[in-house]
Amino acid sequence: xxxxxxPNSMESNEEEPxxxxxxxxxxxxxxxxxxxxxxxxxxxEYVIHGLTSNxxxxxxxxxxxxxRKSSTLILHRATLRDAAVYYCILxxxxxxxxxxxxxxxxxxxxxx
Amino acid sequence: KAGxxxxxxxxxxxxxxxxxLSCSPIxxxxxxxxxxxxxxxxLQFLFEYFSETQxxxxxxxxxxxxxQFSNSRxxxxxxxxxxxxxxxxxxxxxxxxxxxxxxxxGTRLTVV
Numbered sequence: 001x002x003x004x005x006x007p008n009s010m011e012s013n014e015e016e017p018x019x020x021x022x023x024x025x026x027x028x029x030x031x032x033x034x035x036x037x038x039x040x041x042x043x044x045e046y047v048i049h050g051l052t053s054n055x056x057x058x059x060x061x062x063x064x065x066x067x068r069k070s071s072t073l074i075l076h077r078a079t080l081r082d083a084a085v086y087y088c089i090l091x092x093x094x095x096x097x098x099x100x101x102x103x104x105x106x107x108x109x110x111x112x
Numbered sequence: 113k114a115g116x117x118x119x120x121x122x123x124x125x126x127x128x129x130x131x132x133l134s135c136s137p138i139x140x141x142x143x144x145x146x147x148x149x150x151x152x153x154x155l156q157f158l159f160e161y162f163s164e165t166q167x168x169x170x171x172x173x174x175x176x177x178x179x180q181f182s183n184s185r186x187x188x189x190x191x192x193x194x195x196x197x198x199x200x201x202x203x204x205x206x207x208x209x210x211x212x213x214x215x216x217x218g219t220r221l222t223v224v
Contacts (some may be wrong), residue, residue: 098160
């Protein structure tokens with residue numbers, strides 16, 4: 001599986017936007033970019049995913065670089081509930097059924 | 113609708129024993145995956161089942177096995193428990209295994 005690189009930790013203030021970066025320079029053309037987050041004492045939670053175009057949903061936005069070698073998860077207004085470990089994951093299309101390869105993720109701290 | 117349910121939530125076993133963990137997926141989901149989470153190794157994929165067949169497997173010894181029933185419920189078994197098997201075991205379900213995954217709260221296994 002292609003690897004991703006994320007900062008170990010980031011900090012933000014409540015109600016400010018947060019940009020979580022992810023590098024994936026060895027991404028292949030069929031790899032989907034997935035983001036999950038894990039709140040304390042809970043299982044991971046799906047956030048968003050995309051292939052080539054930018055994506056928006058009720059939780060976040062995903063900005064994908066034109067060469068697809070990097071992406072950014074955007075939380076438009078951070079809340080205390082967004083404090084979690086955020087994982088950027090590449091998922092091979094059509095071959096990695098059910099398999100998510102988690103890295104170390106980014107620990108996001110949100111200050112009141 | 114009901115989420116992914118894992119039972120039991122907590123378990124204490126002795127070295128050498130075996131253990132069976134259960135996962136009930138979201139209704140209509142046919143793919144069930146299992147993960148092990150430890151502080152040292154993070155989240156690691158164990159295996160995935162779809163329509164009662166193991167479709168994908170991670171790099172774990174044969175002591176770790178699983179199965180899926182016709183109603184998509186899945187069980188994971190670990191035989192000859194070792195201290196290093198102490199971990200949070202997470203189950204995730206998805207419709208077909210290639211879309212967003214929904215995780216349960218996990219089973220915390222402690223081997224003494």
